[in-house]
Amino acid sequence: MTERLLQDGVLAVTPVVVHLCTRCDHMTSTVAHACRACGHQGSRPLTRQMLVWDRSPGTPLLGRDDFHAHRAKQPGHLLTIAQNVPERLILSRTRDHGISLAPLGLDGLVLDPRAGVHIAVLAAARHGAERPVMTLTENAAANVAAYGAPFRRHDGTRLRYALHGRIPYDDAAALQRLCEVHRVSPAQRELFLAWFLPLCSLHLRAGITAAQLPALLKFWRRAHLDRPDTPGSDGLAELRRRIAAGDMRWVMDVTLLSRIIPDYLPTDGFIKEPEGAT
Numbered sequence: 421m422t423e424r425l426l427q428d429g430v431l432a433v434t435p436v437v438v439h440l441c442t443r444c445d446h447m448t449s450t451v452a453h454a455c456r457a458c459g460h461q462g463s464r465p466l467t468r469q470m471l472v473w474d475r476s477p478g479t480p481l482l483g484r485d486d487f488h489a490h491r492a493k494q495p496g497h498l499l500t501i502a503q504n505v506p507e508r509l510i511l512s513r514t515r516d517h518g519i520s521l522a523p524l525g526l527d528g529l530v531l532d533p534r535a536g537v538h539i540a541v542l543a544a545a546r547h548g549a550e551r552p553v554m555t556l557t558e559n560a561a562a563n564v565a566a567y568g569a570p571f572r573r574h575d576g577t578r579l580r581y582a583l584h585g586r587i588p589y590d591d592a593a594a595l596q597r598l599c600e601v602h603r604v605s606p607a608q609r610e611l612f613l614a615w616f617l618p619l620c621s622l623h624l625r626a627g628i629t630a631a632q633l634p635a636l637l638k639f640w641r642r643a644h645l646d647r648p649d650t651p652g653s654d655g656l657a658e659l660r661r662r663i664a665a666g667d668m669r670w671v672m673d674v675t676l677l678s679r680i681i682p683d684y685l686p687t688d689g690f691i692k693e694p695e696g697a698t
């Protein structure tokens with residue numbers, strides 16, 4: 421992708437003055453500031469070849485249609501943040517890990533991971549996803565969206581973002597206790613944590629608080645009990661329409677939710693469709 425963007429003149433390899441930490445050689449940026457790798461204050465300027473994206477003024481970095489969300493939920497302030505990044509973005513970094521840019525003559529440099537993460541999602545999407553959607557928090561989107569702008573379209577595939585709120589997984593002990601108190605089976609707990617809460621976080625974009633967990637667990641148990649005896653296609657068309665429109669309110673509809681709860685957590689990330697569903 422990077423090579424093609426270079427050939428098309430979207431990206432360029434050009435000499436740039438950057439600052440290197442005088443203690444660990446980590447590249448800080450085009451302006452001198454404390455090293456993000458070791459905290460050292462001192463830096464020295466160095467001119468070296470870098471992979472850059474110079475966009476012409478007025479090029480939109482992020483539009484409403486870059487989000488998989490219904491209109492009322494689109495993040496206006498993210499669009500504003502994206503417009504405030506510099507006109508030149510440097511896409512090569514000194515880092516231990518990443519996609520090596522040595523084939524482009526940039527020895528020791530890797531592609532900025534804020535760009536690379538988009539490529540990773542598109543690569544995963546090649547396994548059958550026609551409309552890939554990358555889930556991330558608003559903070560993460562504010563950090564990576566500008567760097568992803570040249571990388572969100574590839575070979576007719578377009579990558580969109582879906583924003584989700586934070587899930588309080590770090591409060592695992594409290595969650596564990598909660599499940600014990602409510603006599604939630606280990607299998608049900610696994611589905612609650614790894615299937616229901618992620619879906620919930622796409623709806624509760626301001627984040628899920630630890631205080632909300634008891635009510636969510638109660639709701640989840642009710643939906644679990646309401647599961648139909650025989651799986652069918654009732655309501656699936658409606659559900660599909662809502663998901664395609666980026667409308668996640670259905671997660672809080674106990675009837676709709678109960679129809680699609682899987683029996684177990686699939687390890688390959690794909691939920692099997694109920695038998696007979698089309």
Ligand SMILES: [Zn+2]
Binds near residue numbers: 444445455457459
């Ligand atoms: Zn350093």
